[in-house]
Amino acid sequence: MKHDVKDLNLAPGGAQRLAWAENEMPVLRLIRERFEREKPLRGLKIAACLHVTSETANLMRTLAAGGAEVALCASNPLSTQDDVAAALIEHHKIPVFAVRGEDRDTYYQHIVDVLSMKPSITMDDGADLVTVLHNERRDLLEGVVAGTEETTTGVVRLRSMAKDGVLQYPIVAVNDAKTKHWFDNRYGTGQSAMDGLLRATNLLLAGRTLVVGGYGSCGRGVASRARGLGARVLVTEIDPMIALEAVMDGFEVMPMAKAAVLGDVFMVVTGNRDVLRGEHFEVMHDGAVLANAGHFNVEIDIPALEALSTSRRAIKDNVEEFRMATGRRIYLLAEGRLLNLAAAEGHPAAVMDMSFANQALSVEWVARNAPQLKRQVYGVPEEIDRGVAALKLRAMNVAIDDLTPQQAKYLASWEEGT
């Protein structure tokens, strides 16, 4: 079996980590048990490009239990847990191509390596695999019946491919399931981005001013957790509706040009490029800390930061100092890559449980329905989404009410008023 990981001797530690995560993933475990019995993925070849974490490893096991052949590469050069990658090979015979800290060329080579399995299904987080397939390995497109996409950024890319008529097969936007983005994006990013910030810097947030760039579902998670730690939270937005929500949630909303002067810590999570750029670096105060929790490392204009600085040096793991010509220092965390995975361990397993339950069930659904589907981006079917919510509640031992027959009738009727 071909693979490329850091060190297979790390496998025992990775296996323990995998088991630790599994304890927190009861919904995925139930799906795996059913997959083991029913083998609904038999005959499928799944090429996955995801963050190589203990949670992803549990998803890979689930797909393999369903009868699929699986291969995995990383969706970010800094997010791989090398011990988990080794454990997948040694304990589960799943080929992995991912090494934490791999350079750009190796990152793309690993995508090509995974594609060499000639997949029938793609599973992506950020749409890099789909892009390589459409640009460099078009010869393989014929064999691909469908795909899934995990994240907001990937879904945005895929929707523009579909709009331009270049997307060659149907893809399910797992991100758009409520049991994904309501929880993973908000509580997952909220907690894990704070985790990354604290592990990298050990800063006290109480009393500090933290600027959140973007108040989408990830941004609102970051803002609420930063507030919980005692920070004064400023929000920047480009969407009036969302900005209004941030105001009514009690945050100060202002343009970045103004926030740049005030912020101690900046956390951008917009999915767009150059959210922090030259004009902002020029007015930041000495010691400002910059971090990105969005998918790609484009939100902070690092070339502009470099151009404005006279020196760049590493201070400690995941912290680099840029000294400006004026003597001011600006600190960049994790090379501007997504902080929660580069400096911490990504979202907690309990929330990935729902995201990856949606992944597993969406693969099953899309493989079965592919012949009827167009070359478009599809939402996760409502029954899958609601089913994941119901299973998660059950696993958490939370019961809810049922409508009485009178209530059901009342909701379905229009005659009754006061």
Ligand code: ADE
């Ligand atoms: N994305 C964010 N957190 C993650 C995790 N723990 N595993 C896989 N993908 C993730």
